[in-house]
Amino acid sequence: MRIGVIGAGAIGGTIAALLDRVGHLVEVTARGEQLAAIRESGIRLDGGWGSHTARVAAAETLQTRPELAFVCTKAQDAPAAIRANAALLDGITVVVVQNGLAGLAEAERLLPGSDCVGALALYATSYLSPGRVTVTTTANTYLGAGDGAAPRAAVDAARILDAAMPAFAIDNFTGAQWTKLMVNQINALPAITGLSAQEVLGDRRLRAIVTASLQEATRVGFARGVRYGSIQGLDDRILRFVARAPRWAAQAVPLLMKRRMGATPNPGSTLQSLRRGQLTEIDYLNGAVVAEAEAAGVGAPVNAAITALVHEVERSGAFLAPHEVAERMRSVLEA
Structure with a gap:
């Protein structure tokens, strides 16, 4: 063919x-x-x-x-x-x-x-x-x-x-798209820090940020009436748990994602774009969560802050250290 x-x-x-x-x-x-x-x-x-x-x-x-x-x-x-x-x-x-x-x-x-x-x-x-x-x-x-x-x-x-x-x-491809959007919640922090996805999820401070953004994104999907599809070990039932659980418990899902990646360092597509000197598609990932939140009449401050940090790295060409990312996200996470 x-x-x-x-x-x-x-x-x-x-x-x-x-x-x-x-x-x-x-x-x-x-x-x-x-x-x-x-x-x-x-x-x-x-x-x-x-x-x-x-x-x-x-x-x-x-x-x-x-x-x-x-x-x-x-x-x-x-x-x-x-x-x-x-x-x-x-x-x-x-x-x-x-x-x-x-x-x-x-x-x-x-x-x-x-x-x-x-x-x-x-x-x-x-x-x-x-x-x-x-x-x-x-x-x-x-x-x-x-x-x-x-x-x-x-x-x-x-x-x-x-x-x-x-x-x-x-x-239910639409539901699967939303589930993939949840999987892609891991893409932003590697782009901000220059670390692999496994390194990000292995860092307690960065994992807390990924968990918070994932929880916020799942809640936005439910606010939009989404029935999540079943892919990559995630489904509607698991994501309902993520949306409702305390952050310390919800981090089990990012840790599961880390195990599924295996040992070969995975930079993620967003970091790869930066390394090639290209603009990222962050506005279609975390930025999409922000847009859908606005359409649902709810907020998505964690995803908005992460999107802004990726754009900052795009402009400056300089990655941020994990401790700096954690400090800059602190007020958003504690709100």
């Missing part, structure tokens, strides 16, 4: 390399040093799903019409990427693999003639040098759309992807 992957970074590069490995004809889009590296040496994949070098066609935009496409850019880059490739995406199934809550709806708006479905990538990858992607934690990818049954397009796309990596079509 002819498959297009728009955005061959950590997630897109992994999808492209694994689909190439099982025999699909893959074309990717990339920019700058990443594009140059892929054209010269291919996408070099290693880590949890083995090693493979994918010699794929690459350009800044798709050059041929695919039969199936994956949009894997950062959330803030997706609208422009979709517009740039819209002519070749019209009428086909387009899988939007993104963090946050807005990506699928945005794709549906921009591609009214396409079957758009969402995908949640639960595996962890590192893309810190051009052309090379390392899978640090293997896990499933879930596809679907809306809060009902998985549409046929999601079932078919999941079947194709599952031949290359574990992938499943699921019901």
Whole structure:
């Protein structure tokens, strides 16, 4: 099958390399040093799903019409990427693999003639040098759309992807998006401190902040009437416990997340963006919680403060020490 992957970074590069490995004809889009590296040496994949070098066609935009496409850019880059490739995406199934809550709806708006479905990538990858992607934690990818049954397009796309990596079509995709947003609560503190996710969750002071932001975010979801989906060991029942429990008890969930990551340091996608000198998608993660809180008529001061700290690091280029982060967050946590 002819498959297009728009955005061959950590997630897109992994999808492209694994689909190439099982025999699909893959074309990717990339920019700058990443594009140059892929054209010269291919996408070099290693880590949890083995090693493979994918010699794929690459350009800044798709050059041929695919039969199936994956949009894997950062959330803030997706609208422009979709517009740039819209002519070749019209009428086909387009899988939007993104963090946050807005990506699928945005794709549906921009591609009214396409079957758009969402995908949640639960595996962890590192893309810190051009052309090379390392899978640090293997896990499933879930596809679907809306809060009902998985549409046929999601079932078919999941079947194709599952031949290359574990992938499943699921019901209540909206609820699963919200659960993934809870999983992504771990992304901000590594970006603020420069530490791995495991190091953040191993630090008592930083773990308290992650727990507080997770509790606040789950409460926002419930205020919005969300029924959380079941992914990555989290479900509606567990997240109700997180929302209601005292902080000392709720930290059991971030500790569970730490164990699931394994021993290979996981920098998280937000820190990886900073290390590559790029803007992060924090406004679509913790920032999305703040926006949803406003829509629900409630507050989200912890997530707002964390979002502001990530933007500060974006501007300054300097990470903050754990003790400084704890001190600066103290008043918010104690409020």
